[in-house]
Amino acid sequence: MLFKHILLPLDGSSVAEEAITHALQLARNCGAEIHLLHVQRTTSHTDEHSIDPVHWRLRRAELRSYLNRLADYISGKEIAVTVSVREGRPAEQIVEYCEEADIDLIVFTAYGKGGVSRFHFGSTAQKVFSGSGRSFMIVRPGEAPPDPDQFAYRRILISVDGSPHSEWMACQVAAMMRGQPAELILLQVIAVPEMPRRMPITREEQATREKFVENNRRAAQTYLDEMAQQLENGIKVSFRLLIAENMADSICKTAAEEGVDLIAMSAHDWQSGGQRVMGNICQTVMCHSPIPVLVLQDRSETRLPGEEDEDSCRIHREFDSDNGAE
Template sequence: MFDSILVPTDGSPGSERAFEAAATLARTHDTTVHVLSVVDEHGPTDDWDYDGDSPAAAFIESQANHVDTEDLSVTAAVREGVVHDAVLDYADETDINLIVMGTHGRTGVRRFLLGSVTEKVVRLADVPVLSVKADAEPGTVSFDDILLPTDGSSGAEAAIEPAGALASVTDATVHLVSVVDTRSLGVDVGSSVIVDELESVATDAVENTSDRLSEMGVETVETAIAHGVPYRAILDAIEEADADLVIIGTHGRTGIDRYLLGSVAEKLVRTSPVPVMTVRASDAGEEQ
């Protein structure tokens, strides 16, 4: 599924962790990795410290010290402009299937550009975006346990195909979780009935998703129903499953609250201790 992977780089540790993750996926899918450096027309450039033909080419060379690049097909590119626009334009021009970016989990860091930029790309990209924390442990990345949250919406369904495609190739275990959001419910009898209905919806969501994954060749699927604040419950599920990766669907371009996994996905990008792949539903752009 991931025939062409893009790693935008600003030379930060987040970019290095993103490249490591991209290299793992590239070997799994026999994929070309594009490394893109963008000269930000609105930001400082003094922190760039590269020798060689281009910042991207120098970055690739520097990664060869701890990432085996000999068996990888890697392409270097440089663009100038507004960073997130340049990333999205390059992805469109070169038929990228996956964007892998580093993130600091916060905004306002001027020296490293890929904090807030990552969140903009997550909202706007037409292809999946894998966000990797800058403070992740350096070295080889593995995706043996994948957490796949679902609420049964079209946004959640968008994440099934990439999760299944990756898990079927790597023999990963997929951990399905659906969260019953009980924040606005009281403790009266009526609330109990509503909780039962929400649990029924959640159960249907994980069962239907499990069936879809099995049809895609995923051999090991585990399911769970959780209660509470969705993104916090998902964070707990990451720890319980010892997950290496979260794949979550989103209508993140619009940020409409009725799509549960829109705002939840963005919170996970900022707070998850493991990489998060966001997958935008194809119809998200139609919502206003």
């Protein structure tokens, strides 16, 4: 099971509620529990000089009643749910809750009741990205949210680059969607090397660059074909191979052209490795894609030597046994 505990932070706004449908869908696919969380700012964490204690307590009661209504709705769909109201700074409390409840995935909108700003994400979302170390789904609000009872992921674009992180991510998504009437589209974008200079490149340099790209294209063609065959077990898998200068832009355009419901990516790529919170390509796609983006964080690097992630190992064993059965 890919996810066991899914956190859905809500601030009481209709904008934040647009993430609910996606949390429900992922919980169904994984058999996961949904955690509803609201963080109420204390008097020391507000811009107001003073807050009426009675008003503050009434607001807290209203928030808990609001979350309980949502919990009843979710449990009515036979999904386990937990409700929590906390006090303090939202980002700090969300990260702390992730540690305490062993959260696997955070699902939220790019911004909440604060509304759209000149930044791509709200301040809370941005802080949670960098501080939680968890997988997350970012939903770009604006369009009418789909009907939870009718919605399902039918087409998922999986961005791969040949790195161990992206292979692990693709395996996880395939395991999550196995048995579902969905199509996985593997996409690899071969980058055209940049050669910044004042003078145009020579014919010899152009030929060298073209040879480099062609070698990568042939290797990627074989890689994608083999990967599609390995993942294709009770699920439809196809692949696309592109050559482009702007990899993130190509991912977003392909997702729009293919009419996918979801883009899945690894938080890390070949260039970023595991040293940064996320790679530049992932960050750019998250900022510009109107389609929900599921970013998987491979936390194996944070485990101690000899410590094993049972779900990850189980999925990989299934993946390997599938190959041997073919």
